[in-house]
Amino acid sequence: MIRRRLYTEERFSPLARWSFRLALFSLPVVALAALLYRTGFLDFQPALVTLATGLGLAAIAGILGTVAFFITWETGWLGIGRAMAAVGIAVLVLAGPAAVLARGMMLPPLTDISTDAADPPRFRSLALASPREANSLTYGGIDNAAVQRMAYPGIKPVDLTATPEEAFNTVLALVQKRHWTILDAVPPRGTRRDGQIEAVAVSPIMGFRSNVSIRIRPTAKGARVDVRSASRYGSHDLGTNSERVEALMADLAAERRHR
Template sequence: AVAALVSIIIVRFGFLEVRPALATFFGALACAGLSILVGLAAFVAIWQNGSRGMSRILLALVIDAVILAYPAYLGLQYRKLPPIHDITTDPIDPPRFEALARLRSGEGTNSAVYAGLYSAEQQRIAYPDIETVELEVPPQRAYEVTLALVAKRKWLVIDERPPQLPRRIGRIEAVARTPIMGFREDISIRVTPDGEESRVDIRSSSRYFESDLGSNAARVSKLIEDINSAVDNAKPAQKKPQTPAKLQAKTVKK
């Protein structure tokens, strides 16, 4: 358990490069698996001989099972989800990584260039609801809403440019991290005008590994949902037209 915890800290805080750090983590998992085998053998021996120590063996087995539960879940996700790492609302013209490109040029990192048609087709099959966000607000307002949501998520903003004349295109580049291991995943957001309204395109791409186990799609889907909700909630409530009160007919006393 201690080895697994230490390996997670090493990976999350970057004390080693990603691949050596992962080797440490998988080594800890192997130790946990070996510990389960030894524990089961000890359990059988104690059961047959009636020796003491059953409670400690059971506690060790529970701890090892908890350690291996999350990697087992990831293994199931790996089998179920397509092996892609680059998700975008616009596969034809995805938002580019400009400020982030230099961080994706080292050995073992995924390219800043979009993953291509194979990735787009796999995304379409697995995540058909990920599409461009169309908003009935001006680009500046769409940009402000999106930037506020990025800040709320505590993503590290690397570059942000509000929409300005003449093209009125806004851009946000940021870095998110996976919840447990802290792997870096890069995000590029583009806000473009559509007449007096606006369109928001999002791209989220893992910096390492060929498969993201669904993390980028989940991030993009949640951001799309929150952008739509924020814009809808900010719309002024439409007042229902009041119908004029009916005039009561006057009666003449006779």
């Protein structure tokens, strides 16, 4: 007599499979957005759309992975590992942008920050290098200054007891340490000419560019340093310009204290 064997087919959750695939696919989409923008193959708007697509795929993958986890847990189907992996990848992709966006949305939609709102440092070389479709390099005036004072009361010039030449050299060293691309560096000439440094700062991951102008002006006791940072594109800097200005001024003050 031939014995029959009963085979129990274990079903794999299709939702877990697709959530994992979407999560994996979101990784190269986000990386491609950053790479193509940094290398100049994509302009700002297409790069932003590509980035948003990658983040959207990661969000969908996270939602599907969460649903798939509970389905596999209840039914005993295979795929709980892939569902958990999909959620993990989604969290990895979305955590950083979500934190920046959440913080930025609590701040006013500014793109141009200056320590001297009445007479902000000018963009000269950057005015020639800035693309036509980029944000205007004209400061927003009284309205911009009022909003800035409310949001960032700590954005102020730094007065140094050093000579203008010493202040210029210190600032230039700090800019070089940050690996900003320097377009122009004009040293001060006594009381006859302000010193000025113009540079382009690039964000760490996506490579979004901001124009930076630093002015070193002689004073009765030494020199005053003013900084202006303006996003090249977009209608909201999410607080990045204020962070850049505050960090540079803090490093400048600390550098002069140790001398």
